[in-house]
Amino acid sequence: MEQLLYTAEVVVNGLMAGVMYSLVALGFVLIFKASGVFNYAQGVLALFAALTLVGIQQGQVPFAHLINAITGSHLEHFGWTVPSLLAILLTAGVMILLALAIEKLVLQHLVGQAPIILFMATIGLAYFLEGLGDIMWGANVKSLDVGIPQGISETAEAWTAQLTGYGFFIDRLDIWATVIAALLVAALVAFSQYTKQGRAMRAVADDPQAALSVGISLRFIWIMVWSIAGFVALVAGIMWGTKSGVQFSLSLIALKALPVLMLGGFTSIPGAIVGGLIIGVGEKLFEYSIGPMVGGATENWFAYVLALLFLVFRPQGLFGEKIIERV
Amino acid sequence: MTMQDSHSLAPGRHSARTTTPGPVDQGADVQPYVTADGRRIGGVLMDLRNITLRFGGVEAIKNISFDIREGEIRAIIGPNGAGKSSMLNVISGFYVPQEGEVWFKGFRRGPMRPYQVARLGIARTFQNIALFDGMTVLDNIMTGRLTMMKSNMLQQALWWGTAEREEIAHREKVEKIIDFLEIQNIRKTPVGRLPYGLKKRVELARALAAEPGLLLLDEPMAGMNVEEKEDMSRFILDVNDEFGTTIALIEHDMGVVMDLSDRVVVMDYGRKIGDGTPDEVRNNQAVIDAYLGVAHD
Ligand SMILES: Nc1ncnc2c1ncn2[C@@H]1O[C@H](COP(=O)(O)OP(=O)(O)OP(=O)(O)O)[C@@H](O)[C@H]1O
Ligand SMILES: [Mg+2]
Numbered sequence: 164m165e166q167l168l169y170t171a172e173v174v175v176n177g178l179m180a181g182v183m184y185s186l187v188a189l190g191f192v193l194i195f196k197a198s199g200v201f202n203y204a205q206g207v208l209a210l211f212a213a214l215t216l217v218g219i220q221q222g223q224v225p226f227a228h229l230i231n232a233i234t235g236s237h238l239e240h241f242g243w244t245v246p247s248l249l250a251i252l253l254t255a256g257v258m259i260l261l262a263l264a265i266e267k268l269v270l271q272h273l274v275g276q277a278p279i280i281l282f283m284a285t286i287g288l289a290y291f292l293e294g295l296g297d298i299m300w301g302a303n304v305k306s307l308d309v310g311i312p313q314g315i316s317e318t319a320e321a322w323t324a325q326l327t328g329y330g331f332f333i334d335r336l337d338i339w340a341t342v343i344a345a346l347l348v349a350a351l352v353a354f355s356q357y358t359k360q361g362r363a364m365r366a367v368a369d370d371p372q373a374a375l376s377v378g379i380s381l382r383f384i385w386i387m388v389w390s391i392a393g394f395v396a397l398v399a400g401i402m403w404g405t406k407s408g409v410q411f412s413l414s415l416i417a418l419k420a421l422p423v424l425m426l427g428g429f430t431s432i433p434g435a436i437v438g439g440l441i442i443g444v445g446e447k448l449f450e451y452s453i454g455p456m457v458g459g460a461t462e463n464w465f466a467y468v469l470a471l472l473f474l475v476f477r478p479q480g481l482f483g484e485k486i487i488e489r490v
Numbered sequence: 491m492t493m494q495d496s497h498s499l500a501p502g503r504h505s506a507r508t509t510t511p512g513p514v515d516q517g518a519d520v521q522p523y524v525t526a527d528g529r530r531i532g533g534v535l536m537d538l539r540n541i542t543l544r545f546g547g548v549e550a551i552k553n554i555s556f557d558i559r560e561g562e563i564r565a566i567i568g569p570n571g572a573g574k575s576s577m578l579n580v581i582s583g584f585y586v587p588q589e590g591e592v593w594f595k596g597f598r599r600g601p602m603r604p605y606q607v608a609r610l611g612i613a614r615t616f617q618n619i620a621l622f623d624g625m626t627v628l629d630n631i632m633t634g635r636l637t638m639m640k641s642n643m644l645q646q647a648l649w650w651g652t653a654e655r656e657e658i659a660h661r662e663k664v665e666k667i668i669d670f671l672e673i674q675n676i677r678k679t680p681v682g683r684l685p686y687g688l689k690k691r692v693e694l695a696r697a698l699a700a701e702p703g704l705l706l707l708d709e710p711m712a713g714m715n716v717e718e719k720e721d722m723s724r725f726i727l728d729v730n731d732e733f734g735t736t737i738a739l740i741e742h743d744m745g746v747v748m749d750l751s752d753r754v755v756v757m758d759y760g761r762k763i764g765d766g767t768p769d770e771v772r773n774n775q776a777v778i779d780a781y782l783g784v785a786h787d
Contacts, residue, residue, distance in 0.1 A: 359639045366622055366633050373620035376582065377700065378608035378637035 168329040173451045174444055179337035181443020182344045186399040187420040188427065188435035189348070190392040195429050196368040197388040198270070200281045204289035206417020208258075208393055211296045213400030213409040215257050217307050218300040220250040225299045247309040251397070258393030266386045293414065302411075307404035311339045340402045347398055348436060351391070360387060368430075422470035428480030437481065442466045520559065525752065532560030534593075535736050536581065536704060541590035543576055550576040551587065552760040558704070563730050564738045565747045567771075568757035569780060574740045575617055577757070578706050581738070582614045583607035595703075609637055613702035615693040617709050617740075623682035627673060627692050628664065630681050634699025635660045667698050671725055687718040691725070698729065705729070707739040711746060719743065723750060748772070756780070 187205060194202045202208075218225060222241040230238055245253070269284055316335040324330035355361035366374040367384045375381065403413050419442070427438025446465045454461045473480065522532050536558040543551040550573045558564045566574045579585040580592070583604040592599045594610065602610075613634070622630050639656055668674055671691055676684060681692055690710060697705055710726065711719045723746055729735050741747050747754060748768040756764035756771055758780040764771045771777055 359636055362629075362633065363636055365625070366636070369622040369624050370620050372616065373622060374633075375584070375604040376608055376614050376616070376620065377633050377696065378605050379633075380603070380605045 165329070168327055170448070170451070172329075172331045172333075173447050175331060175333060176337070177444035177447030178440055179333070179341050179443070180447065181440035182337075182341045183399065183402055183416065183439070184419050184423045184442055185436045185439025186344055186347075186395060186402070187416050188423040188439055189351075189432065190395040190399070191417075191420055191424055192427075192429060192432055192435045193388055193395065194392050196432075197364055198281075198367075198385050199278055200270070200285060201278065201429070202392070203282060203285040203417075204292055205392065205396060205420065206414040207289045207292045207296075208261075208396035209400040209403065209416065210409070210411065210414040211261075211292050211400075212254055212258055212393065212397035213307060213404040213413060214296045214300045214305070216250055216254040216309070216397065216401065217305045217404070217409055219253050219257075220245050220247060220309070223300060228301065229298055251309065251401070254397055255394055258397055259390045262386050262389035262393055265389055266382065270385060271382070289414075293411070304408050304410040305404075307401065307409050309401060309405070311336055311401075311405055313405065336402070336406055343398065343402070347395065348432075351432070360384075364388060419466060422466035424480070425470035425473050426480055428482045431480070431482035434480055434482030442469065445469060529561060529731060530734075531562050531752065534558070535560045535595060536738075537591075537593035538577075538581070539591040539593065541577070541580055541587045541592070543573075543580060543585055543587040549760050551580065553589075554757070554760075554762045555590075556755050556762065556765055558736060558738050559753075560736055561730070561734055562736060562752040563726070563750055564736075565751035565754045566738065566740045566757060567742070567744075567747055567754055568763075571759075572757040573760040574757055575708055578614065578708050578738070578740060581607075581704075582612055582706055605637075608700070611700070611703035612706065613697035613700045613704075614706035615690070615697055615708060615710060617712070619686075619689045619693055621681045621689060621693055621696070624680070626678050626680055627684070627695075628668070628677045630692055631664050631667060631695045631699045632660065634696040635664065638700075663701075664699055667695050670728070671695050671698075672721075687714050690714070690722070694722075694725065698733075698735075701733075702735060705735050705737045707737065709740050709742065711741060711743060719746060726750060 187209065190205045190208065191202060194200055194205070217223075222243040222245060224230070224238045224241060227238045230236060265288065269288060270281075273281055273284055312335040314335055316333050316338060319333045319335075319338065320330035353361075355365055363374065363379045364384055364387065366377070366379055367381060371381055374384075399416065400409075400413065403416055407413075420439075423435060423438040423442050425438075426441060427434025427436070446462045449465045450459065450461045520533050522530060524530050534557045538557065539555050541551050541554050542549065552573075554573075554577070566577060568574050576585060580587050583602045583606065586601050594612075599607075608614075622633065625633075639660065640652070668677060671694065673688065673691060673695065676688060676692075681689065684692065694707070694710065697707075707726070711722050714722065726737060726739070727750065730737055739750070741750075751768060753766060754764070754768055754771045755762060756774070756777045763780055764774040764777040766774070
């Protein structure tokens, strides 16, 4: 019994870690579905969003180093701080501008090119954004606090203790992340099912040619999808940044999203969510049960091995459409 | 033919200059008239002047001019590779011709993107059916009305205010089209599961949902059996008759073309080799030559 409860706690924690992976994977899937672009820069987008959020919140002068170096001034802060909610809204605005710029400066010029070329362009974009983030906001590690509570939740502990006689250790941040992610997904589903723009987005994802013929502007849809992906990246950036600080390694969460995509399929939104949860739970359970036997630290590689197995036995993922070459 | 064209999906490659006003030539032969079966044919709706379209070294359309008149059924025929689909793609904005002018409703059309052309009221179907396979028949047809919806995103998401009324009004229109094309029983079926003939019909329904002023059909009966062809012919005639929709269609089946169309353009190797009533075209020596010894289905 004790054993079972302990396992249950591991599973719950795994699920919550998985939510983070799902969020990043979601950004990938959105862009891939709507424009066939595998966006290598999704992780850097999350980093950039988090950097911008901290910068705005703390009233940092953007490009301060650059300006100081050129003009010999000593700018650093505006001397004000911006409330979290407003800062988040402003950052969302910046992500929309970024989407506009990406479409205008990159995608528009690569229309009709092979997917590999678009993929390469997003690699370039990733490096560019990484540099831009550094120059705009500085390369130091920043802590992010938008008021999401952290630390072990006593309520959850007391509640589970009462229910099962064993108090679960659950981080409050994880609980919040789960709730926020669930709201975000619900909003996305409502958007894509019930709004004109959402339906147009699904149409473009299904058949761009046909979408054009009913009067849908691909360009508008692309900007919209990149904006949404930017917003999803912002949410992921907030969660991750709150947990472990805003620094370069944040962009590496994208690497964890890859196995999630292999599992869930590149074109399925439910796939991205379930895939993330499976990886989260699998990772924690594996570490808990097998970890001690092999010297631990299995979380570093478990996801990739699982993804590899999927690649061999079910390359389209759990939910992805079967890959059929048309002849 | 697959549409691997680069400009069709190229937003922003050309500026979205729309229309330059100007009169349409009113020659003696564009007086309105009434056909033998009582349909009214009006003035020139679409006028194509000296269109030339090249793909690299290939000249798919060579200096072609013809017009489409309000209320008529205009057929484009010709052997495989003659440039018929290319012509339709020029009209619908999927291809941008290197030379020539496109005049619509008396205005010269600047280079436009396909979605802009669609919003002018020019709807189309494709030679290789282009439907949204992941959606039901009903949802596919509804996309034909997407750009007409006016309520904002928030209202739609919350199903609130004008959004509900608007959705219901659009649904009613779509249901009428569904009844008209006799596809009630597959309304909720995902399109990917339908047989070929029905897919073609759904594609027609989606085009009709936009209540187009000009309807472009690229081989609406290709690959159908005799019975399906008869149904489709009847629908095309009814659309033209009941809604007064002007139709330009490409078709290989000569019997069908002769039965349906008011006037026929004949293309061969990118050139126009004939233009006139079905009878005129049938007796045109150049047309007969083009079709002799040319294998077509
Ligand atoms: N996107 C394109 N890129 C390059 N060449 C093209 C393209 N579209 C058409 N062509 C060429 O233009 C010519 C005319 O093709 P088109 O598809 O218009 O013919 P068609 O009359 O519709 O033939 P079919 O009866 O087989 O449908 C062909 O030589 C074709 O290869
Ligand atoms: Mg063709």
